[in-house]
Amino acid sequence: MSVRTASKRGAPLARPAPQKISWAWLGLTPFFAFTALFLLYPASILGVRSFQDTKTHAFTIKYIAQLLQEPYLLGSYWISIKISVVTALGGGLFGFLLAYSAIRGGLPGFMRSTLMTFCGVASNFAGVPLAFAFIALLSPSGELTKLLVALGFNPYHHGFTLYTFWGLSMVYMYFQFPLMVLIISPAIDGLRREWVEAAENLGASSFQYWRYVAFPILLPAILGAMILLFGNSFGAFATAQALTGGQINLVTIVIGSQLRGDVLGDPGLGYALALGMVIVMALAIAARAALQRRTERWLR
Numbered sequence: 001m002s003v004r005t006a007s008k009r010g011a012p013l014a015r016p017a018p019q020k021i022s023w024a025w026l027g028l029t030p031f032f033a034f035t036a037l038f039l040l041y042p043a044s045i046l047g048v049r050s051f052q053d054t055k056t057h058a059f060t061i062k063y064i065a066q067l068l069q070e071p072y073l074l075g076s077y078w079i080s081i082k083i084s085v086v087t088a089l090g091g092g093l094f095g096f097l098l099a100y101s102a103i104r105g106g107l108p109g110f111m112r113s114t115l116m117t118f119c120g121v122a123s124n125f126a127g128v129p130l131a132f133a134f135i136a137l138l139s140p141s142g143e144l145t146k147l148l149v150a151l152g153f154n155p156y157h158h159g160f161t162l163y164t165f166w167g168l169s170m171v172y173m174y175f176q177f178p179l180m181v182l183i184i185s186p187a188i189d190g191l192r193r194e195w196v197e198a199a200e201n202l203g204a205s206s207f208q209y210w211r212y213v214a215f216p217i218l219l220p221a222i223l224g225a226m227i228l229l230f231g232n233s234f235g236a237f238a239t240a241q242a243l244t245g246g247q248i249n250l251v252t253i254v255i256g257s258q259l260r261g262d263v264l265g266d267p268g269l270g271y272a273l274a275l276g277m278v279i280v281m282a283l284a285i286a287a288r289a290a291l292q293r294r295t296e297r298w299l300r
Helices: 003-008 023-049 061-067 071-104 109-122 128-138 142-150 166-190 193-201 206-234 240-245 253-261 267-298
Strands: none
Touching: 003 253, 023 267, 061 071, 061 267, 071 109, 071 166, 071 206, 071 253, 071 267, 109 142, 128 166, 128 240, 166 206, 166 240, 193 206, 206 267, 240 253, 253 267
């Protein structure tokens, strides 16, 4: 008997099964609360106050116009972007080589675990402690500088100084390349041995395997990791402030000087600068997400 016939004779129809409420979302409540309080809310405040006069609270675009017209403000973005690109490329290159040597280089297993432990600690060692460590090591009166002077070589007599762009870049590299090792290691683990064997059976050399197989697969992961390193360096503040005392005109240092509340500070301009940083970081995150999706397609 069909359902339609049964309904005509007055037979009751089966009730649809009630949908059960999934309590799995409850575990994500702390994450959503943290994201709303410390990411979405501050970003919305920046967006509002960048277009709000600090005295009258009226709508204005003078801070955005000042941001685009003042050379030293645009220069602070350029210096931050330049140091981020340099440290992302350097940290990405050395970090990839180090990770590949530890994972695919035939080293003992304990070496990899030791390296990963060190990278986990070093990637989070930043700020004032890192600046103090390099000052104690490579300042004109640092321990390594004294050792080099005793050996007859003074780096400060050959143009080196810790308190310039390249000195700060070297300090940033300390936490950049360990972070690269942690990020790129899963992608290197995803290279299947069957691909190497197939390439060898087809007569490919090691260069051809890397040129046509391994490197195209790893390239999105490498670029995505470098973008993450770029964002990590672009938002750094405490290390540069403690090391150089604000001598290098990074955008984070300029924002701090504007929001500090001294006579020359302008909070509205600081909010506009921070809004520009949010835009740059959003573009970096979007590029990273696109590359990550492409990497996951190969490493499934």
